[in-house]
Amino acid sequence: MAFPAWSEQHEAFREAVRRFAAEEIRPYAETWQAEGHFPDELFRKAGALGLLGVRFDPAWGGSGLDYWYTVILVEELVRGRDIGCVVGLLVQCEMATSVIHDHGTDALRREWLVPAIRGERIAALGVSEPGGGSDVASLRTSATRAGDDYVIRGSKIFISNGARADFVTLAVRTGGPGPGGVSLVVCPTDAEGFQVSRRLQKVDLHSSDTVELFFDDVRVPRTNLIGEEGRGFRYIMQAFQGERLVLAAMMNAVCRDVMEETFAYMAERRVFGQPIGSMQAWRHRMADWITRLEASEALTYRAADRLADGDPEGELAVSMAKLYGAELIRGLVLDCAQAHGGYGFMADNYVARCSRGLQNWGIGAGSSEVMREIIAKRRMPVASA
Numbered sequence: 001m002a003f004p005a006w007s008e009q010h011e012a013f014r015e016a017v018r019r020f021a022a023e024e025i026r027p028y029a030e031t032w033q034a035e036g037h038f039p040d041e042l043f044r045k046a047g048a049l050g051l052l053g054v055r056f057d058p059a060w061g062g063s064g065l066d067y068w069y070t071v072i073l074v075e076e077l078v079r080g081r082d083i084g085c086v087v088g089l090l091v092q093c094e095m096a097t098s099v100i101h102d103h104g105t106d107a108l109r110r111e112w113l114v115p116a117i118r119g120e121r122i123a124a125l126g127v128s129e130p131g132g133g134s135d136v137a138s139l140r141t142s143a144t145r146a147g148d149d150y151v152i153r154g155s156k157i158f159i160s161n162g163a164r165a166d167f168v169t170l171a172v173r174t175g176g177p178g179p180g181g182v183s184l185v186v187c188p189t190d191a192e193g194f195q196v197s198r199r200l201q202k203v204d205l206h207s208s209d210t211v212e213l214f215f216d217d218v219r220v221p222r223t224n225l226i227g228e229e230g231r232g233f234r235y236i237m238q239a240f241q242g243e244r245l246v247l248a249a250m251m252n253a254v255c256r257d258v259m260e261e262t263f264a265y266m267a268e269r270r271v272f273g274q275p276i277g278s279m280q281a282w283r284h285r286m287a288d289w290i291t292r293l294e295a296s297e298a299l300t301y302r303a304a305d306r307l308a309d310g311d312p313e314g315e316l317a318v319s320m321a322k323l324y325g326a327e328l329i330r331g332l333v334l335d336c337a338q339a340h341g342g343y344g345f346m347a348d349n350y351v352a353r354c355s356r357g358l359q360n361w362g363i364g365a366g367s368s369e370v371m372r373e374i375i376a377k378r379r380m381p382v383a384s385a
């Protein structure tokens with residue numbers, strides 16, 4: 001039996017997302033990347049189709065589906081060929097809102113989650129800081145109690161959707177040092193003292209806005225606390241599993257798209273009287289990538305399966321899938337660009353564009369080194385010094 005065994009319902013969902021990517025993203029992808037922006041309206045369009053709350057409870061406007069649908073959503077959005085835009089949409093539905101869904105009060109869900117699922121309010125996730133992103137337990141942005149409010153002071157960096165967000169799901173320090181002092185709050189971006197201090201220039205993903213934020217004594221009501229005080233680190237680590245699955249699925253989907261494009265080129269382009277795709281040196285090289293991509297997809301599907309089942313080994317499976325995908329995409333995309341010769345270095349060539357900024361895949365939502373730490377911790381005995 002093929003794994004996964006997609007049902008008719010999966011295929012219908014895939015078809016709907018594929019159409020959305022073909023009609024609403026792909027025709028504009030190059031323009032948005034050149035302009036450094038995609039329209040906010042896209043969130044509303046995605047929301048209207050139910051793409052921004054796939055796993056969320058129907059009581060809040062979600063579709064009540066599982067991680068398999070998240071994988072399909074990602075695989076198909078990537079076909080729109082604007083990864084920056086896809087990152088913006090996925091931050092909204094997978095990264096910034098899941099903790100409100102899972103741990104927020106009903107009042108927070110009504111005010112922020114419901115309009116985010118509809119695409120009427122845009123969300124960002126604020127965890128990383130100028131002083132460090134991997135070591136979440138050491139974050140410094142503080143939220144001090146003042147009557148019925150928290151007063152927030154500090155800064156965040158590399159925040160996707162940060163220039164256009166209506167709210168930030170923000171990691172703050174409400175207690176002492178270490179993971180037990182971290183909490184999550186909803187911070188509206190129209191609060192006094194909230195500043196987008198810098199729009200960052202990236203080497204790729206140009207249509208997504210990535211910013212530095214500054215919080216200058218920003219007051220938010222204490223009712224904006226997500227879940228319990230001091231449990232934010234735990235919530236973030238849980239939410240990371242979904243984020244990492246999304247990244248793994250994205251990398252595989254980019255690899256598959258780039259590969260299909262390259263094989264079509266190799267079948268046509270002739271050198272020394274024969275198509276590149278008929279040369280054994282290239283066929284063997286590509287056979288290795290075909291095999292590794294299938295291995296990567298299998299790891300990702302296994303991770304989706306474990307997360308959907310709530311298996312405690314889910315974190316390990318997701319870490320392996322993300323690590324493997326990040327290693328795969330670097331080599332595969334560069335080889336595919338190489339097969340395009342000079343065209344593989346031209347700005348209007350899709351494969352060439354995918355070869356820019358490849359290191360990003362091994363950084364966002366937990367770097368490859370952090371993934372290795374998780375895998376080693378779970379599978380290796382601790383060596384004594």
Ligand SMILES: Cc1cc2nc3c(=O)[nH]c(=O)nc-3n(C[C@H](O)[C@H](O)[C@H](O)COP(=O)(O)OP(=O)(O)OC[C@H]3O[C@@H](n4cnc5c(N)ncnc54)[C@H](O)[C@@H]3O)c2cc1C
Pocket residue numbers: 091124125126127128129131132133134135157158159160161202205210360363364365366367368369370373
């Ligand atoms: C395009 C983009 C979008 C992003 N969007 C968001 C967002 O929306 N919200 C958000 O909060 N953050 C976001 N980030 C930040 C991202 O999550 C961080 O960059 C990432 O977590 C790494 O943190 P850092 O950059 O501070 O690197 P550091 O933590 O300073 O790490 C530096 C190096 O040390 C390595 N390292 C870390 N730990 C270990 C270890 N135990 N052993 C060995 N080496 C180690 C890292 O892998 C890395 O190579 C985004 C980043 C990018 C590039």
